[in-house]
Amino acid sequence: MIATLVQDIERHARLGPRALEGWLHDRQFPVVEGRTVTFVFRGHVDEVKLRHWIHGLATALPFHNVPGTDLWFLAIDVPEGSRLEYKLEVVSRGEHRLIQDPLNKNLASDPYGVNSVVYGNGYQVPEWSIPDPEARPGEIVEHEIVSHALGTKKVQVYLPARFRRSRRYPLLVVHDGVDYVRYAALKTSLDNLIHRLEIPSMVVALIQSQDRLREYADDPRHADYLARDLVPQLETAFPLVGKPSARALAGASFGAVASLAAAWRYQGFFDRLMLQSGSFAFTDIGPHDRGPVFDPVVRFVNAFRRNPGKPATHMYLSCGVYESLIYYNRSMVPLLERAGLEVKYSEAHDGHNWENWRDRLREGLSWLYPGPLWMVYE
Amino acid sequence: MHSARVVLLGPQRLHRTLSHAVDSLRAHGMVAAVTAGWEEREGEDQEMREHLGGRTVNLRIWERAEDVMARDPELARALRDRQDRLREQHELYRMRLVHAIEAARELLRREPTPGREEMLEAERAGAIEAVRDLDEFHLRRVSLIHREFEAEWVPVERDAVARHRHELAQILDTCECVCVAGGHVVVLLHRLRLFDALQIFGHRPIVAWSAGAMALSERVVLFHDSPPQGQGVAELYDEGLGAYGGVLPFPHAKKRLRLHDQRRITLLARRFAPDRCIALDPMTRMDWDGHRWHGEPGTLRMHEDGMLVQAGTP
Structure with missing residues (x-):
């Protein structure tokens, strides 16, 4: 079948620009057939x-x-259920340009820009991440935290629909939380999952750092900020349960490192962690090869692996199999289980990106805080 | 004790059929409302009140139960203890149930060997019977916990409870029918049970939906086929209040059950037979007239062959 597609491309290309134009006109690219994805580009x-x-x-x-x-093509093998973000590198007269695929309207955004994205056979954007008109929306308010460790910080706080001061809510602190809302549909997912009773109504602090590579890399000031400033002040300002079992930390990449490091430094304070694509680089022997920004991370992960203690009771861990971090994340699982944590580990055919993190939110959040799904029938 | 007339409705939030149901009972006076399943939001019944033209009085069952716990700490402790026992009983039941259900599911998935269909069917029947036996065993254990509790504490004779029961009876004297909303089914069930509410409702017709319909049935079945965690095994939770028998309501069935999965539907229908499993979706309605059930067109029940059929058909 793939040979047929490639042969079709070549045959129509040889018939001339008009025939090729006509053939391409109604087609969506890249073409996904079984495990094969065929990309097409036109240009001199x-x-x-x-x-x-x-x-x-x-x-x-x-x-x-x-x-x-002027027609170019590439066919590659992509496992079912994959999501693949990419750009095209176009070289012309010695000039290299990275562009989005002009023939692909599927895009994925992150803080660094916009990528083209291709969905492998069987992949579907989770319907719970798409706005549901039946779901009552929560709201995001701004709150100021006075921090001895990091100075005064503004934090966005998600309050669930039908928020009541008379209730007590569990707390989730999300590193890069504003980015999670913008790029990983966190607010929509919270609204929908709460509406569906798959997670309980909760308060979510969306924290953001201007210096995340430093603060999130096991900076003790950041752990102090979370445990001594942010959470106590939120527990004063909002009706929160205020117990370890109702305090969770979440983050992706360096945000996952920051979550684990803070929970490790303040054992018994946070009971639940959701760590996505954690940058848990470590060395068993010799130096690491990930650049100086990883120095404190590797020091922390090495120390953690020697003495994990019990940073939480429940942990959700996920990673994409297309990430270079997959080895480190897989290595964490037996270590954490031996340390007595209840670990749920999940892999996806995806990379180090926000939509991978979005797609795991339902599983991760409901593992941290199971909702009253079985008990409530409205 | 079955009620004289019961109407079960689909979820009411987006498709309100309550007022039509109340009118059809020729109940033109006040309507007693139970919204205890909404817990601390019990009093936020303005939409329902407006929908019924202002002729509702909320029985405030949740709030009354809170008052009982505050006034009678001894009883409150006993209720918590009973709840702990029920929880543990349920955990133990669930440990056995997941295996029993998996065996039945695996046999239902298996294709019969041509010419030996009877062999597989006998095993399937045996596996489903094992699940039914387990459900029955669990219900007996739960029933025992309730009987022991009732015998020891006789809650309706405690002052705090008796006072509220007296008030409830007075309020109900002014009402022609009772409507019971959904919400947290266990909270609703326990709080109605605390006041022996069904006895106070007397022979007034009852309109119930979602968790309200579940709590009033003879058996309370918790269900979801696609939960984010776990395998989605329907669980028999507790005895219901028994306002009606013969059907088991499955509110939001289209959202919570894989209704196109014939094996799952077969298992549910055979497991809970002779009760009829009713998909209680929006705009559906089942009527108990004191003698038999009537299903409004479009109200479906789960048939043992795995299909959905009109609720009124045999």
């Missing part, structure tokens, strides 16, 4: 490459040109 350029972030594949995969035409 010297080279086209697929730039992606899949660990294990060459980072730049060259397209093939149909001789005598």
Whole structure:
């Protein structure tokens, strides 16, 4: 079938621009057939490459040109259920440009820009991450935290629909929380999952750092900020349960490191952790090769692996199999289980990106805080 | 004790059929409302009140139960203790149930060997019977906990409870029918049970939906086929108040159950037979007239062959 598609491309290309135009007109690209994804690019350029972030594949995969035409294509094998973010590297007269795929309207955003995205066979955007008109929306308010450790900080706080001062809510603190809302549909997902009773109504602190690579890399000031400033002040300002079992930390990448490091430094204070694609680089021997920004991370993870203690009772851990971090995350699971934590670990055919983190929110949040789904029938 | 007339409705939040149901009972006077399943939001019944033209009086069952716990700490401790026993009983039941259900599901998934269909069917019947036996055993254990509690504490004779029961009876004297809303089914069930509410409702017709319909049935079944955690095994939670028998309500069935999965539907229907499993979705309605059930067109029940059929058909 793939040979047929490629042959079709070549045949129509040879028939001339008009025939090719007509053939391409009604088609969506990339074409996904079973495990094969075929990318197409048109342009009078010297080279086209697929730039992606899949660990294990060459980072730049060259397209093939149909001789005598401006048409380029590339077919690659992608496992079912995958999500693949990419850009095209177009080389023309010695100039290299990274662009979104002009023939693909599916895009994914992150703080660094916008990527094209292709969905492998069987992948679906989770319906609970899409606004549901039946779900009552929560609201996000701003709150100021006076921190001895990090100075005064503004924090956004998600309050669930039908928030009542007379109730007590569990607390979730999300590192890069504003980005989670913007790029991983966190607010929509919270609204929907609460509406569906899959998680309880909760208060969510969306914290953001201007210096995350430093503060999130086991900076003791950050742990102090969470345990001594942020949580106590939130527990004063909002009707929170105020017990370890109702305090959770979450984060992705360095945010996961910050969550684990804070919970490790303040054992018994936070009971629940959701760590996504944690940058848990460690070394068993010799130096690491991830650059100086990882120095404090590796020091922390090495120390943690030697003496994990019990940073929480429940932990949700997830990672994409296309991430270079997959080895580190997989290595954490037996360690955490031996330390007596109840661990739920999940992998996805995805990379180090926000939509991967979005797609795991239902599983992760409901593991931290199971909702009253079985008991409430409204 | 079954009530004289019961109407079960689909969820009311987005598709209100309550006022039509109340009118159809020729109840033109005051309507007693139970919203205890909404817990601390019990009093936020303005939409219901407006929907019924202002002729409702909220029985404030949740608030009354809170008052009883505050006034009678001894009883409150006993209620908590009973709750702990029920919780543990349920955990133990669940440990056995997941295995029993998995065996039945696996046999239902298996294709019969041509010419030997009877062999597989006998095993399937045996596996489903094992689940039914387990449900029955669990219900007996739960019933024992309730009987022991009732015998030791006789809650309706405690001053704090008796005072509220007296007030409830006075309020109900002015009402022609009772409507019981959904919410947290266990909270609703326990609080109605504390006041022996069904006895106070007397022979007034009852309109109930969602958790309200579940709490008033003879058996309370908790269910969800696709929970974010766990396998989605329906659980028999407790005895219901028994305002009616013969059907088991499954509110929000379209959202909570995989209704297209014939094996799952077969298992539910056979497990709880002879009770009829009713998909109580929005705009549906079942009527008990004191003698038999009538299903409004579009109200579906789960058939043992795995299909959904009109609730009124045999």
